[in-house]
Amino acid sequence: MNPWALSGIVLVAAMTFYLGRRSSRFASTTHDFLVARRTVRSRRNAAAISGEYLSAASFLGVAGVVLKDGADALWYPIGFTAGYLALMLFVAAPLRRSGAYTLPDFMEARLASEPLRRFCTVVVVVIGVLYMLPQLQGAGLAVATIFPAPAWIGAAAVTVVVAVNVMAGGMRAITVVQAFQYWLKLFALAAPTFVLCMVFLGTGGTGGAGSLGEPAPPVFREDTTVSVETDVTLEVGGETPVWSPAASGGERVWLPGRQYRVEAGSTLRFPEGAPVPVVAGGALDNASWLRPTEDASDLLGTYSLIFATFLGTMGLPHVLVRFYTNPDGKAARRTTVQVLLLLGLFYMFPILIGALSRLYVPELLVTGRTDAAVLLVPTAVLPGVLGQILAAVVAAGAFAAFLSTSSGLLVSVAGVVATDWLSGKVRDFKIATVGMAAVPAVLAVSLPVEDLSLSVGMSFALAASTFCPVLLLGIWWRRLTWPGAMVGMTVGGGLVLVALALNVVSEYTGGWAPWFVEQPALLTVTAAFLTTIVVSLGTARRVPDDVNSVMLRLHAPDPLGFMRDRADARFGKADERTRMKRGRHRK
Amino acid sequence: MTDDYYRDTGGIRQPDPTLGKRVPVTPEPSPPRPARQPAPPPSEPPPPPRVRRQRVVLAEPTKSTNSLRARVELEEQTSWGEMLIKDLIKAQLRSGLLLAGIVLLLLGALPVAFYYSPTFATMRLVGIPLPWLLLGVAPFPLLFGAGLWYNRLAERHERDFVDMIEN
Incomplete structure (x- = not known):
């Protein structure tokens, strides 16, 4: 129990509340709630986009996979960043110029089809819920790591704070909150990293578990008792004596090359100097941890991950909705350049922490809870008050990550639901917010926790196989038709969901899944592109009549003034409405 | 400049405050609103009137x-x-x-x-x-x-x- 961490988390929640309230006083129209009146300047928007994007997967998950998989895991941060380059090169400016206010609205504007719009709404909701799940589960994990409290408390707390904030001011409120949370997260990882690196270099470059440069597996630096909370299958890199009080044999020796199954709730004790066992599938010793891409399935899996993350970012609803808040297309592009800088700056730190945690908290490899590495490393390196304060800073940052990403997701999904399934008034937006916050909260409590980066990787694969093809082709290819888009999205999304189901089955039956089940994007994205193109060519009669004028609107430079706001047609102009309300127009 | 002006007035354009008034170019001994301004000490020159000329934009400049x-x-x-x-x-x-x-x-x-x-x-x-x-x-x-x-x-x-x- 760490009192500092509790106050850190409470402080972040209070700050979020305050900033949200302060800016939601001005939010009164649908424009405010959906797109913050499209007046967010590029620098603040870039910080808000980064703040929203750096989720639990980035804050906790990246360090966790680096701890487990080593060099191969470095592709996650690369992909998370490179996705924005793809977004900028092909999507950002035209998407903003379309004048749409949600992703389904863009699809309808481009392809003039009501059924496609409804279908896109469903996909947005699925991706949103799938992405919100790991955030809430991460919150539960963080709470359970820091306090002796059940995991659902964290999920519930995040859900409540986010839902209240979003209900109060929608996009208008969360823009400031997210911009603030980016800088908070950067600080919360950067400061501990600097201190830990100082300590690490001060002790001569070797941590407790031996040097990373040695090929041998990491070792326990003292007698260590590990309690396993979920069923795990372990492997060892060398002969490992283990003492498990529950088993009848008492002390045993685990041998390399075999797998040992450990049930949830059992306790294992390892003597000082014993090699650390790892959960099956992780890098066994430091030599393989340091080396990227060792076998062919690693190679294909890496390419599949590159595919998913490079192309998936542009299909994430909460990322796209932030681009609609820019004043014009040029600002959208400039925002993205700054996002690339901010993300690159951030990702240095989780990588470093992940590497350090292999030296200081190797016991996480046994329990499989590698995502907790960021939270536990400070106290492991620096026992005492300084370590506790650093841990509190990290915990506050982690909470900022859960809050900002889930508020972004909630705004985007609630916006889509409110305008497509309800009538799009401010009250509908609030109803949709409550509904869309409840669904993932219930799921997060009832489903088992996976590796954060992996489940987020799956959401990326889903986004890349559904929205990425239709966005890219819709913006750059005149002959796209709505049946083509619909079939392509169904094929891509369906394949990913099948892979997801297989993955869950394989987890319960011994982890037999090959690389294309664990990360299917390489195949599913290709399939989605091909079917979209083939069906579009086959239904060439359905090319909308106004394709030329839509293309002109998407691509004509901003000063020519072709941009028209679709929300104006439906909800009226924001400024006019507030003025009418105040009754000052007759003055 | 114009942006600031609109924000000040809550987005409402107001007519040029100097419109139809005779605003003296050189300050006269008796300013237009004597009630608001305390009588200046005799040694200093009287402050200029507080009426500011505002630019009113009726439309964007037409393009060629x-x-x-x-x-x-x-x-x-x-x-x-x-x-x-x-x-x-x-x-x-x-x-x-x-x-x-x-x-x-x-x-x-x-x-x-x-x-x-x-x-x-x-x-x-x-x-x-x-x-x-x-x-x-x-x-x-x-x-x-x-x-x-x-x-x-x-x-x-x-x-x-x-x-x-x-x-």
Whole structure:
């Protein structure tokens, strides 16, 4: 129990509340709630986009996979960043110029089809819920790591704070909150990293578990008792004596090359100097941890991950909705350049922490809870008050990550639901917010926790196989038709969901899944592109009549003034409405 | 300037406060609103009147007829306008693909290189394994650089296009 961490988390929640309230006083129209009146300047928007994007997967998950998989895991941060380059090169400016206010609205504007719009709404909701799940589960994990409290408390707390904030001011409120949370997260990882690196270099470059440069597996630096909370299958890199009080044999020796199954709730004790066992599938010793891409399935899996993350970012609803808040297309592009800088700056730190945690908290490899590495490393390196304060800073940052990403997701999904399934008034937006916050909260409590980066990787694969093809082709290819888009999205999304189901089955039956089940994007994205193109060519009669004028609107430079706001047609102009309300127009 | 003015008045345009009033250019001994201003000490000159001349913008300055015609033409999508916008789309797509190609080639070559050359995968540079530098540090400046470069290219294409339309 760490009192500092509790106050850190409470402080972040209070700050979020305050900033949200302060800016939601001005939010009164649908424009405010959906797109913050499209007046967010590029620098603040870039910080808000980064703040929203750096989720639990980035804050906790990246360090966790680096701890487990080593060099191969470095592709996650690369992909998370490179996705924005793809977004900028092909999507950002035209998407903003379309004048749409949600992703389904863009699809309808481009392809003039009501059924496609409804279908896109469903996909947005699925991706949103799938992405919100790991955030809430991460919150539960963080709470359970820091306090002796059940995991659902964290999920519930995040859900409540986010839902209240979003209900109060929608996009208008969360823009400031997210911009603030980016800088908070950067600080919360950067400061501990600097201190830990100082300590690490001060002790001569070797941590407790031996040097990373040695090929041998990491070792326990003292007698260590590990309690396993979920069923795990372990492997060892060398002969490992283990003492498990529950088993009848008492002390045993685990041998390399075999797998040992450990049930949830059992306790294992390892003597000082014993090699650390790892959960099956992780890098066994430091030599393989340091080396990227060792076998062919690693190679294909890496390419599949590159595919998913490079192309998936542009299909994430909460990322796209932030681009609609820019004043014009040029600002959208400039925002993205700054996002690339901010993300690159951030990702240095989780990588470093992940590497350090292999030296200081190797016991996480046994329990499989590698995502907790960021939270536990400070106290492991620096026992005492300084370590506790650093841990509190990290915990506050982690909470900022859960809050900002889930508020972004909630705004985007609630916006889509409110305008497509309800009538799009401010009250509908609030109803949709409550509904869309409840669904993932219930799921997060009832489903088992996976590796954060992996489940987020799956959401990326889903986004890349559904929205990425239709966005890219819709913006750059005149002959796209709505049946083509619909079939392509169904094929891509369906394949990913099948892979997801297989993955869950394989987890319960011994982890037999090959690389294309664990990360299917390489195949599913290709399939989605091909079917979209083939069906579009086959239904060439359905090319909308106004394709030329839509293309002109998407691509004509901003000063020519072709941009028209679709929300104006439906909800009226924001400024006019507030003025009418105040009754000052007759003055 | 005008923006500030609108914010001050809650978005409502108000008539020029000096309209129809005779505002003296040189301050007179008795200012227009004597009640609000305390009598100045005799040694100092009286302060200038507080009426400020505001600029009222009734409409955007009209663009030249030439550009207006070009815009209408674009909007009506005559064959000429269609060709122009197609050229712009092609130019933008080409620079996007070029940059994406460069980045993909550089990053995409890494896994293959690591896979086929174990010596490359275990090489070290000042004590740090080379793959960690190539994967953990190098890609981020590369991506940022590519973003900056594309931003310049795209803005240049758009500027050229606007210049061409307006001439």
